Amino acid sequence: MEPIIEFRNYGFQYTAQAEPTLSDIDLRIFPGEKVLIVGPSGCGKSTLAHCINALNPCSRPGTSTGSLTVGGLTPEEAGVFGMSKIVGTVLQDTDGQFIGLTVAEDLAFALENDMVRQEEMHARVDEISGLVGMRDFLRRAPGELSGGQKQRVSMGGVLVDDVKILLFDEPLANLDPATGKDAIALIDEIGREQDKTVIIIEHRLEDALYRSVDRIVVMGDGRIRADGPPDEILCSDVLSREGIREPLYLTALKYAGCRVRPEDHPASVTTLEIAPYKDAIAGRYGGADPRVPETGGEEILRVEDLTYAYRPGEPVLKHVDLSVRRGEMVALVGKNGAGKSTLSSLICGFIKPAEGRILLSGEDMAGLTVKERGERIGLVMQSPNQMISKPMIREEVGLGLAARGVPEEEASRAVEDALRICGLYPFRNWPVGALSFGQKKRVSIASILAIRPDLLILDEPTAGQDYRHYTEIMEFLKDLNEKTGLTILMITHDMHLMLEYTDRAIVLADGECIADTTPARVLTDPEVCAKACLKETSLYPLALACGIEPPDLFVERFIALERGVRAAQADKGGAA
């Protein structure tokens, strides 16, 4: 069979860059194949994808070497427009690629560009909307849709054109875990039913493998490091070498000293042949309960009977009770729209509760302004770009103090302390623009720490970050928590984060608090997971298959091991 995509000794260099982003790429993808391309941030996987649809070099100038053919065409010559007939691209930010003012018009956008007649257009839009399950939403505006629905529309928008290749650039970004699962399932169904060649670019390997793929291509540093069936790739050590997180159940097997073989089908926890490893696992994860008894620190935040509605009769929060103790790291989870952001807005005082109280160290905050609350509760937004407004690091970190009229000498000491804690002291006189994303994130955290709050609320601290950056940010927060005793509340969709770094998870669903317990218990409780659109950890089926009771204890033991391994790695890193 002829390959539909063929890279031969291909290389690509952006005009704006000194080094080539891609080199020595030899890759053949055949019609009907489903290929997952994984790699850390900056490995060139998005560049590779954009060479296929000709956005490189047509929209972002650069020079290529070697040859590339896609569906018999050379993308560079066919141009973006020419390639859009063959390759349908779904970009990362589905909100940003919604062009039409309603779902129907957005789906029809490509047809409108193609001068298709109206009757045909309506028929096609009707058909495609059915395919992506959006037929009932045709007249909705993008603002009325959820993240998952927007992604369905984006997918439909490229399907109308009867393309041969579907290209997904990080389809899981910005979706809650259960919606992400649905998205992967939908991609799988459409690829199979419509007989498309599917290419998925992701760094979240375990989530992307929710439905099977034919091949995994591992990229690192602009080169292809490995290319093969998932079972083989998962058994090799190429993933950990390239800084891609392998599925948790495989890590668990490794810790138990098992060497998994391709013939055991490790691509999914459901297909995995568990029998040969059962005893090793039971031996490794038996034993004592690793949980440390709850530290009875004083209560720092208490929410009592909190109710809030944006519109009368539609409460977003219904009689929520919760408390956070000093020194805890707590995760606040739940699907989009469950009331997590509303809760943090209420705590920060942007909106006033309809009923109920919020107490900080036992004192009712009802009378405090946003600014006064800001001195004790720090809020860190998802992206540092949403917070940073000064050109110099020192100015940015001192902004909150300046706004409060703190005397200069005192402010400068507080700023330097905050910079030291965040490991940014050497950069104190640098411009913000010279920093990497992770460093910017630290600047945004330092600028809050300078105000010396008792409680830090972080909104999606690791969204869109690959495993290395994720670890970097989270280890930093963990350190902060351990060394300074700072209480941290994190709003997150990331199940790994919650499992590995928090002591407790508060789960919101439809405005109610449905669970408040250890993350391991939450993620081994199918009922809570389903209600809150979370994703059970893959350790749960593994625990069941090995007959370890109760499953959450198994997860606890695994996490304790994992933390130990990571601490050892960090020490090694520190020594080197």
Next chain:
Amino acid sequence: MIKDITLGQYYPAESVIHRLDPRVKLVVTLLFIISLFVVDNIPGYALAFLFLAFWCGLSRVPLRFMLRGMRTIFFLLLMTVVFNLFLTPGTPLVSFWKLTITREGLRIALLMAVRLVFLIVGSSVMTFTTTPNHLTDALEALMRPLKRLGAPVHEIAMMMSIALRFIPILMEETDKIMKAQMARGADFESGGLIRRARSLVPLLVPLFISAFRRANDLALAMEARCYHGGEGRTRMIPLTYHARDRIAYGLLLLYLILAVVIGRDIFGLAAAIGGLPV
């Protein structure tokens, strides 16, 4: 605070006006506004009022929605009235301290107030009953003759519809950024106008970064979906005139004739009847 801006909001309802072709609504609104400046006597305004009441009544948009838009222009209205009231030369009516209200001033002030209120209510009916995309479609259709003169009509319409599409997203983003700054101690609500304007400067940097990134992403997405400019595109929902649109045009024509005849008092009827004031 940013959500208080209601001007130009769509109010979903089932009404004849909602179903009218957007071109008709645009033409009616424009000509109605012009008529307000043509008419200059009380019967003329009474007629305009009748027309407006009919137009509003059919739209089924609650009156309080219409009047909410008035809040934003209250100061403009007040200033127009005050300036006209005190600064128009003519026959003095009342005079105190250094200020004099003249007969002409009173007349012009009242006229301007009525015109402004009618104008706002009249055009808000259009924005309340027409979705932004229909409005841009109508604009594009009505501006089409300008294409011959080399005006980039399609591009302008596409830009408008994208702008409309992104307003809510950027508003939300602004709200988020503002909250983050407020929690850090920024103050957007107290102080004079200049201080408040200055306090907004830190918001601009993150907002611009976000807007540019979005613009870039959208351009990529459009290109990847075969967009190649305005020539040779079909519309999914083309504009077509129905019977109700023709009736609307007929009624508009009738109103315009009456407005000119009565409002300008072409046949001297008012004088003949015995000289209505004004």
